[in-house]
Amino acid sequence: MSSGVQKSDEKSRGSIDGSINNSFGMTAESQExxxxxxxxxxxxxxxxxxxxxxxxxxxxxxxxxxSSYDAEDYEGAQRLGRKALHMGITSLVIGLLIIMVFSIVHFTTVLI
Structure with a gap:
C-alpha cells in the first residue's frame, strides 16, 4: 500500500544466494x-x-x-581550516598593503 515499503524492499533485496549486497550503500566503516x-x-x-x-x-x-583532525573531529577540522584560510588571506592582503604604503612613503619623500 505504501510506496515506502516497496522502496525499502528494493534496497534490501539480496542476491540469488540470499546474501545482501552492500556494495552500493555507504556504511560507517567504509567511509574514508x-x-x-x-x-x-x-x-x-x-x-x-x-x-x-x-x-x-x-x-x-x-x-x-x-589537532582536531587527529582527534577525528572532521567537521571541527574543516571549520578551523576555513578560518585559517580566511585569516591567512587577510594577513597576506594587510601585509602587502603595509609594504606597499611603506614603499610609497619611503620612495616619494624628498630629502633636503
Whole structure:
C-alpha cells in the first residue's frame, strides 16, 4: 500500500544466494575521512608579512585544525581550516598593503 515499503524492499533485496549486497550503500566503516585542509603552508608564509597579530592567529587556527583532525573531529577540522584560510588571506592582503604604503612613503619623500 505504501510506496515506502516497496522502496525499502528494493534496497534490501539480496542476491540469488540470499546474501545482501552492500556494495552500493555507504556504511560507517567504509567511509574514508575527508582530506585535511589546514593551509599550514599559507599560514607559515604569511608569518613573514608585517601583519603580526593576524598571521599568528591564522597559524594557531591551522595548528588547531590539525589537532582536531587527529582527534577525528572532521567537521571541527574543516571549520578551523576555513578560518585559517580566511585569516591567512587577510594577513597576506594587510601585509602587502603595509609594504606597499611603506614603499610609497619611503620612495616619494624628498630629502633636503
Amino acid at each position: 575521512p575527508p582530506p585535511l585542509k589546514n593551509y599550514i603552508f599559507l599560514t607559515i608564509f604569511t608569518c613573514f608579512c608585517p601583519a603580526w597579530p593576524i598571521n599568528i592567529v591564522a597559524l594557531v587556527f591551522s595548528l588547531m585544525s590539525q
